[in-house]
Amino acid sequence: MTKIELKPIGFVHSDYTDTKQIPKGLGTKHEAEGMIEVLPEFEAGLKDIEGFSHLFVIWLFDRSQGFELAGTPPSDNREHGVFATRSPRRPNPIGLTVVRLVGREGRRLRVRGVDMLDNTPVLDIKPYLSSVADNELRRGWLAEAEARQKA
Amino acid sequence: MTKIELKPIGFVHSDYTDTKQIPKGLGTKHEAEGMIEVLPEFEAGLKDIEGFSHLFVIWLFDRSQGFELAGTPPSDNREHGVFATRSPRRPNPIGLTVVRLVGREGRRLRVRGVDMLDNTPVLDIKPYLSSVADNELRRGWLAEAEARQKA
Numbered sequence: 001m002t003k004i005e006l007k008p009i010g011f012v013h014s015d016y017t018d019t020k021q022i023p024k025g026l027g028t029k030h031e032a033e034g035m036i037e038v039l040p041e042f043e044a045g046l047k048d049i050e051g052f053s054h055l056f057v058i059w060l061f062d063r064s065q066g067f068e069l070a071g072t073p074p075s076d077n078r079e080h081g082v083f084a085t086r087s088p089r090r091p092n093p094i095g096l097t098v099v100r101l102v103g104r105e106g107r108r109l110r111v112r113g114v115d116m117l118d119n120t121p122v123l124d125i126k127p128y129l130s131s132v133a134d135n136e137l138r139r140g141w142l143a144e145a146e147a148r149q150k151a
Numbered sequence: 152m153t154k155i156e157l158k159p160i161g162f163v164h165s166d167y168t169d170t171k172q173i174p175k176g177l178g179t180k181h182e183a184e185g186m187i188e189v190l191p192e193f194e195a196g197l198k199d200i201e202g203f204s205h206l207f208v209i210w211l212f213d214r215s216q217g218f219e220l221a222g223t224p225p226s227d228n229r230e231h232g233v234f235a236t237r238s239p240r241r242p243n244p245i246g247l248t249v250v251r252l253v254g255r256e257g258r259r260l261r262v263r264g265v266d267m268l269d270n271t272p273v274l275d276i277k278p279y280l281s282s283v284a285d286n287e288l289r290r291g292w293l294a295e296a297e298a299r300q301k302a
Contacts, residue, residue, distance in 0.1 A: 004157050006243050044220040047232030051291025054283050069195040081198030083276040091160050092274045123243045125234040131282035132205050140202025
C-alpha cells in the first residue's frame with residue numbers, strides 16, 4: 001500500500017500533557033472529561049450525533065515513535081503481543097477510545113473517558129451502537145493478571 | 152498534518168466481493184465468518200490474542216472514494232451526519248468492526264461478524280476489553296428509525 005493522506009477532523013482537548021499523567025494499569029477507569037473540537041469544515045458531519053450516549057473516537061498516536069511487536073503492558077509483568085494490548089507503539093499508530101458524550105456545543109463535543117494527550121489529532125468519530133454481552137466476553141491475559149493480583 | 156504512511160498488517164478474507172452482498176439496514180446482524188490473515192512480519196504481535204473473545208479490527212475502506220458530510224444511511228430515510236453513521240464515505244476512510252474470535256491458526260484468525268469486503272487491508276487489531284452497559288446506551292437516530300418502522 002502506498003501512502004495515504006490522513007487529515008485530522010479535529011483535536012482532543014484534555015488535561016493530559018504527558019503520558020505519565022494518564023491512569024494506566026489494572027482496574028484503571030478513565031473518567032476524565034475533555035473536549036473534542038471538530039474543525040469548522042467538518043462540523044456538518046456531526047448532525048444528530050447528540051442522540052448517541054457513546055462514541056468511538058479514532059485518533060493518531062502523534063507523539064509515539066516506532067513500534068514493538070511484543071511488550072509488557074502497565075497492567076501485567078508478562079509480555080504480550082501488540083495486537084493483544086493497547087500499547088501506543090503499534091505498526092500503525094492508531095488509537096481507539098470509547099467516550100461518553102456529555103454535551104455538544106456546535107462543533108465542540110464534551111466527552112468523558114478521555115485517555116488521550118492534549119492536542120491529539122482525531123481521525124474519525126463513529127456512533128457506538130451495541131455492546132458485547134458481559135457473559136460472552138473473555139478478557140484473556142488481562143483477566144489472568146487481575147486474578148494473579150487478587151491471589 | 153502531512154501524509155502518514157499506513158501499512159496493512161494483514162488482509163480480510165471474506166465471502167463479500169461486492170458491497171451489495173453485505174447485509175445493511177435496521178436490525179442487521181453480522182454473523183458472517185471470515186478470516187484475518189496477518190502478514191508474516193507481524194505474526195509476533197498476535198501473542199496471547201487467543202485469550203480474547205472479541206477484537207476491534209481497524210481497517211481501510213480501500214474501495215470507497217471521497218466523502219460526504221451528511222447522507223441517508225440504509226437504515227433510515229432521513230439524513231444524518233457522517234460521524235453519526237457508519238458510512239464508508241468518510242473524511243478518513245477508516246472502518247471499525249467488532250468481531251468474535253473463533254479460532255487462531257498461526258497468523259490466521261477465524262472471526263465472526265465480518266462486514267468487510269474480501270481483501271480489505273487491516274490496519275490494526277486491538278483487544279475488546281469492556282462494554283458499555285445496555286442501560287447506559289442511547290442509540291440516537293437509529294433507535295428512532297427502529298421505533299418508526301415498528302409503529
